[in-house]
Amino acid sequence: MTIAREETYDAHLLSFVLRLADSALIASQRMAEWCGVAPMLEEDIALSNVALDLLGQSRHLFTYASDLEGGSRSEDDFAFLRDPHEYLNYIIAELPNGDFAQSCTKSFLFSSFAKTVWSSLLDANDSRLRDIAAKSLKETNYHVEHFSSWFIRLGDGTDTSRQKILEGLDYVWPYTNEFFDDDSILISLEGVLKMKTNTLWTKWIEGVTNVFASARIDLPSTPDFICSGKYGIHSEHLGHILAEMQYLQRAYPGGRW
Amino acid sequence: MTTLTKGEIIELLEGVPDPELPAVSVVDLAMIRDIYIDQHLVSVSITPTYSGCPATETIIKEVEAVIRNAVGPDVDVTVKMVLFPPWTTSWLSASACAKLARFGIAPPVKHESKLELPYHRRARDGSAIRCPRCSSTSTTELSRFGSTSCKALYRCNICIETFEHMKDF
Numbered sequence: 001m002t003i004a005r006e007e008t009y010d011a012h013l014l015s016f017v018l019r020l021a022d023s024a025l026i027a028s029q030r031m032a033e034w035c036g037v038a039p040m041l042e043e044d045i046a047l048s049n050v051a052l053d054l055l056g057q058s059r060h061l062f063t064y065a066s067d068l069e070g071g072s073r074s075e076d077d078f079a080f081l082r083d084p085h086e087y088l089n090y091i092i093a094e095l096p097n098g099d100f101a102q103s104c105t106k107s108f109l110f111s112s113f114a115k116t117v118w119s120s121l122l123d124a125n126d127s128r129l130r131d132i133a134a135k136s137l138k139e140t141n142y143h144v145e146h147f148s149s150w151f152i153r154l155g156d157g158t159d160t161s162r163q164k165i166l167e168g169l170d171y172v173w174p175y176t177n178e179f180f181d182d183d184s185i186l187i188s189l190e191g192v193l194k195m196k197t198n199t200l201w202t203k204w205i206e207g208v209t210n211v212f213a214s215a216r217i218d219l220p221s222t223p224d225f226i227c228s229g230k231y232g233i234h235s236e237h238l239g240h241i242l243a244e245m246q247y248l249q250r251a252y253p254g255g256r257w
Numbered sequence: 258m259t260t261l262t263k264g265e266i267i268e269l270l271e272g273v274p275d276p277e278l279p280a281v282s283v284v285d286l287a288m289i290r291d292i293y294i295d296q297h298l299v300s301v302s303i304t305p306t307y308s309g310c311p312a313t314e315t316i317i318k319e320v321e322a323v324i325r326n327a328v329g330p331d332v333d334v335t336v337k338m339v340l341f342p343p344w345t346t347s348w349l350s351a352s353a354c355a356k357l358a359r360f361g362i363a364p365p366v367k368h369e370s371k372l373e374l375p376y377h378r379r380a381r382d383g384s385a386i387r388c389p390r391c392s393s394t395s396t397t398e399l400s401r402f403g404s405t406s407c408k409a410l411y412r413c414n415i416c417i418e419t420f421e422h423m424k425d426f
Contacts, residue, residue, distance in 0.1 A: 042399060042400035042402070042410065043400075045403065045404065046400060046401065046402035049309075049402040053308055053309045053406065054309070055308075055309050056307065056308025056310065059308070060340065127341075131339075131340040132340060134340070134341055134343045135305075135340045135344075136308065137343075138345075139307060139308060142401065145401075146401060146402070
C-alpha cells in the first residue's frame, strides 16, 4: 500500500510540474509569434522578452521534471518528443493570438494567474518548486504590469480599442475557468503544495477586478464551460503549435546546433 | 591538487564579462553565489539574472573554461546553477554601477518600494533615472523592455539622446 501511495504521489507531482512547465512553454511559443509583427518596435521587443522569460521558467521546471523521473527523459525530450495528449498546459496558453488586444487580454489574465500560483508556491513544502517560484515571481510581476497597462489603455481608450478588448475578452474569458475547477492533483498534493483552488481564485479575482475597474470594463459572469488541457484534453490548436515547434527534432531525431 | 584560493578564483572570474554587457564581469553582476575548493575539486555556484537570459549558458561555459585552464587537468571543475535567493539588482556594488554608467547604461536605482506600486499609477516620467551622458534626471521611459531582459529604454529630455537603464529587479 505504501509503495502504491508513493507512486501516486510521484506521478501527481510530476503532472503538476509538467502542467506549469507546459503552460509556460506553450505561452512562450505563442508569444514568440509576435516577434517581428507586433504593432510597434518597442512592443515587439517587450513581447519577445516576456516570451524569453516564460521559456526560461519552463526550462527550470522541465529540469525539475527530469530529476523527478530520475533523468529518464531530458528537458528537451519533454519539450520536443511528446504528443498533444501528453501536454498538460492550460488551454488558454494555446489559444491563437488573434489581434493585439486579444493577445494582451489573454496574457493579462494568464500572467495574473501565474503570479497567484508563484506567490502561493513560496509556501510549498518542496524546495525546488519554492526556488523556481521565487525566481519566476519577480519576472511575472513585470508581465502582469505590462499587460494590465495595455488592458487599461485599450479598454479605456477609443471606441475601436475598447471594442477590440471586449471581443478579445469574450473569446478568452471562458478559458480562465480551468484555473479553478476542483482538481484531484492539487487535492492529493495539498500537504506539499499548500495550495487550494478557492484561495487561488480569491487572490486572482481580486487583482483582476482592480484592473477591470481601471479599464471601466465589467467583470464577465463565470460560464459553465470548463476545459481540461491540464488533463491532456486539448483544443485543435495545440497540435499545430507542436507541429511547428517540434518539426526539427521529429524530422532529424537527436539533431543539435 | 589545486593551490588556488577563493580570492584568486574571484580575480579570474573578474575577467569573465557578460557577453551582452561587456563592461561588467560576472563578479560585478553578483552572479557568483558560492565557491567551494578542496584538493580535487573547484565548484562554483552561479545564479542567472533572468530565467530566459540567453547569455547564461555562455557564461557558465566560460566560467568553467577559465577555472579549468587555471587549475590544470587533475582538478575537477563544476559549475552549478542555483535559483535561490533570486538574483536582484540590489546586489550590484557601487563600482559595478559606476562601470555601467561609464558604458552608457543608467544603473539600477535602489528603491524597493517602486515595484509595489501598480504599473498604471507609477510615475511615468522616470525622474529618478539619471541620463548617463549629461547627468540630467529629466528623463522619460520609452519602453520597460529593452534590447536585453535586464534593461529598459529611456530618453533624456535635456540632451534628447535615448539610453538604456538596467531596471530594478
